[in-house]
Amino acid sequence: MAQEIYEGEIYTGPINSAHSHFDREGLYGSLNRLTIENSIYTEDQLCKDLDKYRVEKAVIFPQPHPTTGEEDIARVFALLGLTGAITLPDIETKLAVMPVVMGAIFFKMSYESITGKLIHFPINYSKANDRIYELKDDRVEFVPFVGSNFKPADIERFEGIKGVKFYEPYGAIPENLLRYLDEHELNMIIHLSIDMRTKPIQNLRAAIQEAKKSPSKKKVLSVLKNTPSVIFSNPSYIDVRKPEEFLKKVARYDGINFQVAHWAYGNKEITDALDEHSYLFLDSSGSTWPFAWNFPYKEIARKYPEKIVFGPDEPWCKYEPELNVIKGLGLDKNDQRKILYENYSKLW
Numbered sequence: 001m002a003q004e005i006y007e008g009e010i011y012t013g014p015i016n017s018a019h020s021h022f023d024r025e026g027l028y029g030s031l032n033r034l035t036i037e038n039s040i041y042t043e044d045q046l047c048k049d050l051d052k053y054r055v056e057k058a059v060i061f062p063q064p065h066p067t068t069g070e071e072d073i074a075r076v077f078a079l080l081g082l083t084g085a086i087t088l089p090d091i092e093t094k095l096a097v098m099p100v101v102m103g104a105i106f107f108k109m110s111y112e113s114i115t116g117k118l119i120h121f122p123i124n125y126s127k128a129n130d131r132i133y134e135l136k137d138d139r140v141e142f143v144p145f146v147g148s149n150f151k152p153a154d155i156e157r158f159e160g161i162k163g164v165k166f167y168e169p170y171g172a173i174p175e176n177l178l179r180y181l182d183e184h185e186l187n188m189i190i191h192l193s194i195d196m197r198t199k200p201i202q203n204l205r206a207a208i209q210e211a212k213k214s215p216s217k218k219k220v221l222s223v224l225k226n227t228p229s230v231i232f233s234n235p236s237y238i239d240v241r242k243p244e245e246f247l248k249k250v251a252r253y254d255g256i257n258f259q260v261a262h263w264a265y266g267n268k269e270i271t272d273a274l275d276e277h278s279y280l281f282l283d284s285s286g287s288t289w290p291f292a293w294n295f296p297y298k299e300i301a302r303k304y305p306e307k308i309v310f311g312p313d314e315p316w317c318k319y320e321p322e323l324n325v326i327k328g329l330g331l332d333k334n335d336q337r338k339i340l341y342e343n344y345s346k347l348w
């Protein structure tokens with residue numbers, strides 16, 4: 001993570017947070033993020049964070065693929081068969097490499113089919129949404145997650161919501177959702193699909209070849225430990241899949257405030273459009289992802305400090321390091337305050 005020592009004044013006031021998940025991610029979703037260790041955010045931890053970081057308001061939504069138990073297990077066993085077929089010198093190496101292989105397969109499968117079309121996962125967010133809706137903390141701004149099979153009934157039971165979260169890797173944004181949000185002047189936090197091309201798979205193949213050459217446990221474990229950087233070792237390919245299609249939607253639906261998650265991966269077309277659309281924003285979540293180091297967020301933040309809202313992306317990322325990224329961008333105190341506190345109220 002590239003972080004500079006910033007000599008200027010650091011903002012130390014209260015925070016508003018526009019992007020955190022709640023509860024547990026299913027095994028399937030955890031694997032396609034190549035991690036299971038950070039896949040849960042409990043009510044207890046949430047309260048501790050809100051106190052510790054003096055968070056006044058926090059947008060909270062479910063995990064992209066909240067756990068459903070049996071469904072998870074079935075998918076994982078189906079793919080265990082596939083990964084077991086990979087020829088590696090010994091069973092120990094095979095077992096050690098398996099999570100990496102599975103992660104890559106899950107990841108690839110989750111983002112697009114072989115034909116390059118988005119795969120549609122009809123995920124039921126109902127229970128996961130209800131869990132957050134029932135939280136009693138006044139600081140929580142509940143934002144329901146909706147899927148590509150959206151129906152108004154999915155969210156109409158929730159009183160006073162200001163927007164929804166949508167995860168494009170699990171299916172294209174449906175037109176009826178955009179029309180609904182536009183009519184009701186609701187916000188959309190949108191996690192756009194990544195342009196995967198074939199690089200992660202190529203990188204994985206190279207890593208397996210490397211492990212085959214010298215199948216020591218230590219070597220294999222080091223491959224595992226560095227999984228994200230192995231898979232994403234060429235950062236230049238991480239980008240939004242078809243940004244022009246998304247921007248057409250933005251232009252068409254000016255009744256929706258769009259909050260594009262994760263700095264829109266630093267995508268140039270989208271950041272350039274921030275000037276054009278007063279209702280288009282970015283959130284800073286995921287700044288400490290292993291493959292986010294090349295996002296030009298310093299340039300973006302300096303140019304558009306009034307168009308970025310802070311989000312720690314708990315539990316996948318953490319408050320402290322995510323805050324430190326913003327504080328280390330070399331912005332003056334006033335611009336830090338905009339991102340960490342003030343801009344939030346333009347949306348929420």
Ligand SMILES: [Zn+2]
Nearest residue numbers: 019021285313
């Ligand atoms: Zn997130």
